[in-house]
Amino acid sequence: MQIEIHSGRIEEAQADAVMVNVFQDPGALGGATGAIDRALKGLIHQAIEEGDFKGKVGETAVFYTQGALAAPRVIVVGIGTQAEFGLDAVRRAAAAGAKRAQDMGVRHVATVTQGAGAGLLDPTSAAQAVVEGTLLATYRFDDYKSGARPKSALDKLTLVEIDNLKMEAERKGAYIGQAIAEGAKLARDLVNQPPNYLTPAKFAEAAMAVAADRPGLTVKVLEKVQMAELGMGALLGVAQGSSEPPKFIILEHGPTDEPPVVIVGKGITFDTGGISIKPAMRMELMKGDMAGAAAVLGAMQVASDLNLPLHVVGLIAATENMPSGNAIKPADVLKAMNGKTIEIISTDAEGRLVLADALSYAQTLTPPPQAMVDLATLTGAIFVALGRSAAGLFSNNDRVAEQLFQAGEETGERVWRLPLFPEYREVIDSDVADMRNSAATQPAPAGAGVGAIFIQEFVGNFPWAHLDVASMTYHTASHPLGPKGATGYGVRLLTQFLRHWQPLEEKD
Secondary structure, eight states, X not given: OEEEEEESOGGGOOSSEEEEEEOSSXXXXXXXXXXXXXXXXXXXXXXHHTTSOOOOTTOEEEEEOTTSSSSSEEEEEEOOOSTTOSHHHHHHHXXXXXXXXXXTTOOEEEEEOTTSSTTOOOHHHHHHHHHHHHHHHTOOOOTTOOSOXXXXXXXXXXXXXXXXXXXXXHHHHHHHHHHHHHHHHHHHHHHHSOTTTSOHHHHHHHHHHHHHTOTTEEEEEEOHHHHHHHTOHHHHXXXXXXXXXXXXXXXXXXXXXXXXXXXXXXXXXXXXXXXXXXXXXXXXXXXXXXXXXXXXXXXXXXXXXXTOSSOEEEEEEEEEEOOSTTSOOTTOEEEOTTSOEEEOSOTTOOHHHHHHHHHHHHTTOSSOXXXXXXXXXXXXXXXXXXXXXXXXXXXXXXXXXXXXXXXXXXXXXXXXXXXXXHHHHHHTOOSSSSEEXXXXXXXXXXXXXXXXXXXHTTSTTSOEEEEEOTTTXXXXXXXXXXOSEEOOTTHHHHHHHHHTOOOGGGOO
């Protein structure tokens, strides 16, 4: 999508539609909305007075200008109450307006930078939120559809700003918003891909393609032989049931002589459950079991595009989990890269196995990590605990947890911290190995916590956080920031976390 910042008045903008906003408790219509309303002889005010438009976040109304403005249409979007107004309201309002425009076949929308006027938001952040919302809402995935395509996509967005002093700030915000949204769209594309098209090898190719276009981003792919030399027995154990070879992908950005922040993604490109096979119903959604890895790749792309002044390493453990004559079995024992042994209880608890080796590898980096964060579609239990409102956050470090929580509040990709009680560790005690990979009886209580406590066995003394994103990465119906399908959850969260990272040793 082409995005530009234009100096001028919104009522004079040349576009297929102009967009303005209304608070849920507006009082008199002022600013750009008031100017548009006067040109329309009070039509917006009348719609509010009659109760036809209430200004709720995401509510939209369309008015036809009949020559009163340069643009033939006005899209009015609700931005909620002034008391609850913030960047997420801007993001969702822009998304709703853009979706309405695209549904009407509009190609070019001009909009005020919502929130940068009466909303009193920082113009850079407001412009970022408008662009993010627009790009995320108008995302489509139709790579495999034949025949006629739907209506033309919205392909141009103009932010109109009357105050020239805000222009540079909004231009910066628009650039940031576009980079972040493109990273999220990359993650969506990967999760939406059919699993016969997105194998571990194809995932590695996608990572190499991202790095090829960005000189500041490097990529290295470890093959099965190299993983074996490193002692990655847990990852290779999961992979041995598949005819598709695993890939361990290492991405690196920033000043390599500084300790990195390491982000780690579970990359199971399809999860049958292995020998502990899943029910057939809804198994097709398991193509998204690599959503954590997709978020890591998307975030690494954004880190490069924004040239973040931070050493960031992204690790992706990519494999399938398949049943076959070669697959691991319940009661098998695997040895992870850090030397710990694992008794397999359920082959469907495979994500924690690949993360075990990925996090063990992270600790061998030179210089060693400042902190490690892993993202994984790990457990169904997290949906029971939190629904689709937030990802589960587990951490051994309050400062890392606080920064992730704040990033979630700012982006709308929320997280909620859950405990790592020592009693959870007793659940995975094993008679024959250092630990089990899951509870011996199912369903186990505190399933998300038990999964997290297993992963903690492989982080050493490093500051670490685990994000269980299983309920956040795929929606079975349309949602405010996009269509049915992959959400790209985690890219915006990780990017905000990395952009505002506070080194732990600098904080009391």
